[in-house]
Amino acid sequence: MLDEKTRERFSEIARRIRFDIIKMTYHAGSGHPGGSLSIADILTVLYFKYLRHKPENPNWEERDIVILSKGHACPALYAVLAEAGYYPREEMWTLRKFGSRLQGHPAKDKGLPGIEVSTGSLGQGLSIAVGAAMAFKYMDNSDRRVYAILGDGEMQEGQIWEAIMAAGHYHLDNLVAIVDNNNLQIDGFVPDVMNIHPLPDKFRSFNWEPIEADGHDLDAIDDAFAKALEIRGKPAALIFHTIKGRGVSYMENEAQWHGKAPNRELALRAVQDLGFPAEALDRDIV
């Protein structure tokens, strides 16, 4: 449970991240707002409380690693990295522009500090996370942790289950899978397209410790991370129940906002929903 001051601070950070997601995708004219908005609260608690990192020294050798396996949600990642001080805020408004370090999916070779792995082709991030966690635990003998953020739709990929099997087999207690269980994928509800549930039972049977929590309740998110770090001898799966498009009234739980930017009128409505002044949408845009 967070103290009141921290809860307020985190709630402000998450609100700013949501605003930045809208502003970035609006000015880019494309991108993925829905699945970015659903992870804003989780990223806030992770980056500002649990992650061991040094934004001023992004290649610090003892840092934890975050892999956004659902790479299309990178506007959320770019926003939290700017918020943490990895790079200047103004650069956010170059999202998806030619030559920008903020590509439509995270591109490590573009050099944006804080991007550890290129992702976007769904299903691969957890395998990379397993490899990193094995190296940290068994080769480096270090206590570095790896966090992999997965979409629930992404869990329909077969490679995910191979990685889950390996992580359980190798007792990777330095690995935390974060499932953004927003119940939607690109064009419908996950259980209708191809059901992946019951996730807790499935993770348990592969020798993982599943932990379920409300992914928009900052205290619940905090408790879930705290519990995950206590687990020994097996990996932890944080299954966060979230709402795709969370915070923007007309985007919530609507599959059509998976991969589409709002037009000006709707972007202004989103800015209002999030409690920002209309002028903020155009401020600092060159």
Ligand SMILES: Cc1ncc(C[n+]2csc(CCOP(=O)(O)OP(=O)(O)O)c2C)c(N)n1
């Ligand atoms: C291998 C692969 N197949 C298809 C896609 C296209 N695609 C991008 S996002 C998406 C839906 C993902 O759903 P989910 O993982 O639940 O993401 P979220 O709803 O959290 O945004 C799909 C099919 C892709 N990026 N990679």
